[in-house]
Amino acid sequence: MTGVTGTPFLVVDDERLEANLARVADRARDAGVLVRPHAKTHKCVEIARRQIAHGAAGLTVATVGEAEVFAAVDEVREIFIAYPLWVTPAMAGRLISIARIVSLRVGIDSAEGARHLADSLHEAGDGGAPLEVVVEIDSGQHRTGTSPRVAGEVARAAVDAGLDVVGVFTFPGHSYGPGDTRARAADQEITALAEAAQGLRANGIEPRVRSGGSTPTVGFTGQLAAGVLTEIRPGVYPFNDAQQVEIGSCTFDDVALTSSSTVVHRNGSRIVVDAGSKILGADRPAWASGFGRLLEHPEARITALSEHHAVIDFPADAAVPALGSVVRVVPNHVCSAVNLVDELVVDDVRWPVAARGRNS
Amino acid sequence: MTGVTGTPFLVVDDERLEANLARVADRARDAGVLVRPHAKTHKCVEIARRQIAHGAAGLTVATVGEAEVFAAVDEVREIFIAYPLWVTPAMAGRLISIARIVSLRVGIDSAEGARHLADSLHEAGDGGAPLEVVVEIDSGQHRTGTSPRVAGEVARAAVDAGLDVVGVFTFPGHSYGPGDTRARAADQEITALAEAAQGLRANGIEPRVRSGGSTPTVGFTGQLAAGVLTEIRPGVYPFNDAQQVEIGSCTFDDVALTSSSTVVHRNGSRIVVDAGSKILGADRPAWASGFGRLLEHPEARITALSEHHAVIDFPADAAVPALGSVVRVVPNHVCSAVNLVDELVVDDVRWPVAARGRNS
Numbered sequence: 060m061t062g063v064t065g066t067p068f069l070v071v072d073d074e075r076l077e078a079n080l081a082r083v084a085d086r087a088r089d090a091g092v093l094v095r096p097h098a099k100t101h102k103c104v105e106i107a108r109r110q111i112a113h114g115a116a117g118l119t120v121a122t123v124g125e126a127e128v129f130a131a132v133d134e135v136r137e138i139f140i141a142y143p144l145w146v147t148p149a150m151a152g153r154l155i156s157i158a159r160i161v162s163l164r165v166g167i168d169s170a171e172g173a174r175h176l177a178d179s180l181h182e183a184g185d186g187g188a189p190l191e192v193v194v195e196i197d198s199g200q201h202r203t204g205t206s207p208r209v210a211g212e213v214a215r216a217a218v219d220a221g222l223d224v225v226g227v228f229t230f231p232g233h234s235y236g237p238g239d240t241r242a243r244a245a246d247q248e249i250t251a252l253a254e255a256a257q258g259l260r261a262n263g264i265e266p267r268v269r270s271g272g273s274t275p276t277v278g279f280t281g282q283l284a285a286g287v288l289t290e291i292r293p294g295v296y297p298f299n300d301a302q303q304v305e306i307g308s309c310t311f312d313d314v315a316l317t318s319s320s321t322v323v324h325r326n327g328s329r330i331v332v333d334a335g336s337k338i339l340g341a342d343r344p345a346w347a348s349g350f351g352r353l354l355e356h357p358e359a360r361i362t363a364l365s366e367h368h369a370v371i372d373f374p375a376d377a378a379v380p381a382l383g384s385v386v387r388v389v390p391n392h393v394c395s396a397v398n399l400v401d402e403l404v405v406d407d408v409r410w411p412v413a414a415r416g417r418n419s
Numbered sequence: 420m421t422g423v424t425g426t427p428f429l430v431v432d433d434e435r436l437e438a439n440l441a442r443v444a445d446r447a448r449d450a451g452v453l454v455r456p457h458a459k460t461h462k463c464v465e466i467a468r469r470q471i472a473h474g475a476a477g478l479t480v481a482t483v484g485e486a487e488v489f490a491a492v493d494e495v496r497e498i499f500i501a502y503p504l505w506v507t508p509a510m511a512g513r514l515i516s517i518a519r520i521v522s523l524r525v526g527i528d529s530a531e532g533a534r535h536l537a538d539s540l541h542e543a544g545d546g547g548a549p550l551e552v553v554v555e556i557d558s559g560q561h562r563t564g565t566s567p568r569v570a571g572e573v574a575r576a577a578v579d580a581g582l583d584v585v586g587v588f589t590f591p592g593h594s595y596g597p598g599d600t601r602a603r604a605a606d607q608e609i610t611a612l613a614e615a616a617q618g619l620r621a622n623g624i625e626p627r628v629r630s631g632g633s634t635p636t637v638g639f640t641g642q643l644a645a646g647v648l649t650e651i652r653p654g655v656y657p658f659n660d661a662q663q664v665e666i667g668s669c670t671f672d673d674v675a676l677t678s679s680s681t682v683v684h685r686n687g688s689r690i691v692v693d694a695g696s697k698i699l700g701a702d703r704p705a706w707a708s709g710f711g712r713l714l715e716h717p718e719a720r721i722t723a724l725s726e727h728h729a730v731i732d733f734p735a736d737a738a739v740p741a742l743g744s745v746v747r748v749v750p751n752h753v754c755s756a757v758n759l760v761d762e763l764v765v766d767d768v769r770w771p772v773a774a775r776g777r778n779s
Binding site: 365419 | 697
C-alpha cells in the first residue's frame with residue numbers, strides 16, 4: 060500500500076464494491092424504481108461517478124455542504140438534500156448557486172419551514188423558483204418529518220409561499236433492527252407515503268415523487284415499488300457494515316470496507332487492536348453484539364471501544380490472532396467510519412473522502 | 420462569525436478554556452506533580468502552546484501521527500506517545516525523525532513489544548537510543564497495559580533489548596462513571612503504579628517516571644501525588660463535556676466547547692436539531708442520560724442521535740426552543756467531537772484542528 064506506514068486505515072475491496080453497486084441497481088431496474096443513492100455514506104467522487112454509471116438518477120445528500128461537493132462533479136445532474144432545512148438567507152444563496160449547475164431538490168417538513176425557505180430565497184435574490192421541494196413524512200422513526208395526515212396542508216402552505224412542491228419522502232430509520240423489523244418498516248413506509256401522497260392530491264398537488272427506501276429495506280424494493288414508491292435512497296449498500304450483517308440485510312461476504320488494524324496487546328482469549336472510535340465511530344445500537352466485527356473472525360466480539368483501542372474477546376477455544384498481526388475490523392456504521400478519514404485505500408490508489416466533515 | 424453560513428459548527432468559549440487550563444495547572448503545581456496534557460482532545464497547536472505557557476512539561480499523544488504534528492511546534496520540547504506501540508521498521512523511522520526534534524518517550528506493555536521496538540529501531544538505522552520507554556500498567560480498565568505484578572519483568576526485557584526504560588504509566592479509563600467511581604479509580608491507580616514501580620526497582624531499574632491521571636481524577640491530584648505519581652496526563656479538561664458533567668468532575672459552567680445547532684423540527688415537547696453523530700460523536704456510555712446535553716437547558720435530554728439529527732425531549736411543562744432558533748449542544752465526549760471538524764470557531768478567528776484524523 061503506497062505510503063501507508065502505520066495502521067489503522069480504511070481499505071475498500073473494489074470487487075465487492077462493484078458487486079454491491081450492481082446488485083442494487085439491478086434490483087431497482089427490475090422493480091421499476093429509480094435509485095438516488097445517499098452519498099453521505101461514501102462522500103467520494105469516484106463512488107458517486109460509479110453509482111451514476113450504474114444508472115442512478117442522481118444523488119441524495121444530507122447537507123448543503125455535501126451538495127456543493129457533488130454538484131461540482133460533471134456526471135451528477137440531480138441532487139436531493141433529504142433534510143428539512145431551516146434556510147437562512149446565507150444558506151439560500153448557496154442553494155441558488157448549486158441550483159445553477161444541477162437540478163436541486165430540498166426537503167421541508169413544516170409550513171413555517173417552507174415559508175422561511177421561500178422568504179430566504181427571495182431575500183437572496185432568487186428570480187424564479189430555482190429548486191424543487193418535497194415534504195418529509197414521519198413513517199415511524201419519530202425524528203423529523205410531518206405526520207402523513209397533515210402532509211397535504213404543509214404542501215399547500217409551501218405552494219402558497221411560491222415553492223414548487225413535487226412530492227413526498229421519508230426515511231425508515233426504524234428499519235434498523237433484528238427480526239422482522241425491516242419488513243415492518245417497509246410496510247409502514249408504503250402506508251405513510253401513500254397517505255401523504257393522497258393528502259397532496261386532495262390539495263391539488265400532484266405527488267410525482269414518492270421517495271423512500273434505505274439499505275435495510277433494499278430487499279423489499281419490489282414491494283415498495285408495487286406499493287407506492289417511485290425511488291429508493293439507500294446509502295450504506297456500496298460498503299455494508301456490521302450493523303447490516305447483524306440485522307440480516309447482507310452477509311460478511313458483502314462487506315466492502317474494513318479497518319486494517321494491528322494487534323497491539325494479547326492476553327489469553329482477549330486481544331486489543333489499534334482501531335478505536337476515531338476510525339470506526341462509536342455507534343453501538345442496543346441490539347448490536349458489540350462495537351463492530353472482525354471480517355475473518357465472526358466468533359469474536361468487540362466488547363469495549365476507546366479512541367484508539369478495540370478490546371476483542373474470543374471464545375475460550377478459538378484461535379486468537381498473534382501480537383503484531385493485522386486484522387480487518389468491520390465498523391458497525393460505515394457512514395461514521397468513512398467520515399473520520401481523509402482517504403480510502405483501494406489497491407494501490409487512494410480515494411479522497413471529498414465531502415468529509417461537510418456538516419453544514 | 421466570519422464565513423459561517425450554516426450550522427452546526429463547534430464553538431470555543433475562550434474565557435472558560437483559559438480558566439480550565441489555569442485550574443489544572445494550579446492544582447498540579449500545588450501538589451508538586453507535572454502536567455503532561457493529552458493533546459488528543461484538542462489536536463490544536465494554539466491550545467498546545469497555551470498548555471505549555473501554563474507550565475505543562477510537554478504533551479501526551481496517542482499516535483505517531485499526532486506526535487509528528489506537535490513535534491513541529493517550537494514550544495513543545497517533550498512528547499510522550501502513551502500507547503503500547505507495535506513498531507514496524509517504517510514506524511521506527513518516523514519515531515527517529517521525531518526524536519531528532521523533541522525529547523520522545525513511548526509506551527510498551529510486553530517483552531515481545533519491547534524487543535520488536537528495539538529491532539525495528541535498529542533496522543531503521545538508529546545509532547543510539549533516541550527515545551525513552553515507559554511500561555504501561557493495567558490499573559483496572561483491563562484494556563492494554565501489563566499487570567503491575569509483572570511490570571518489572573517487562574521492563575527488564577526492554578532494558579536487555581537495549582531500550583532506555585524510565586518508568587511506568589497507566590490510564591484509569593475506568594474512572595469514567597457515576598458515584599464513587601472516580602475516587603476508587605484514583606486509589607487503584609496509586610496501588611498499581613506503586614506495585615509496578617517496586618517491580619522495576621527489584622529489577623534494578625529506577626522508575627523515575629510514574630505517570631497517570633485523567634480528567635475525572637484531576638480532583639484527586641493531591642492524593643495521586645502524595646501516593647506515588649510524578650505526573651498527570653488529563654486530556655478533556657480544557658473543554659470538558661457532558662460526560663464530565665454527569666460524572667461530577669465539572670459543572671456546566673466549566674464547559675468550554677459546544678456545537679452551535681439549529682432547531683429544524685418542533686413537535687410538542689420534542690425538538691430536533693441539526694447536530695448529529697457527525698459533529699458530536701456517537702459516544703454514549705450506559706450510565707449517560709443521553710447523547711449529550713444542552714448548555715442552557717439542563718432539563719432536556721438527547722434521546723436519539725442520527726448522523727445529522729439530535730432528537731431532544733423536554734419535560735412537559737418546560738419552555739421549548741422555537742423552530743429556527745440556535746441552541747448550544749454539549750457533546751458527550753469532546754475528543755470525538757473535535758476530531759470531526761477541521762476548525763474550531765473562537766470569537767472571530769478559527770483554530771485549525773491540526774492533528775484531526777491522525778490515527779496512525
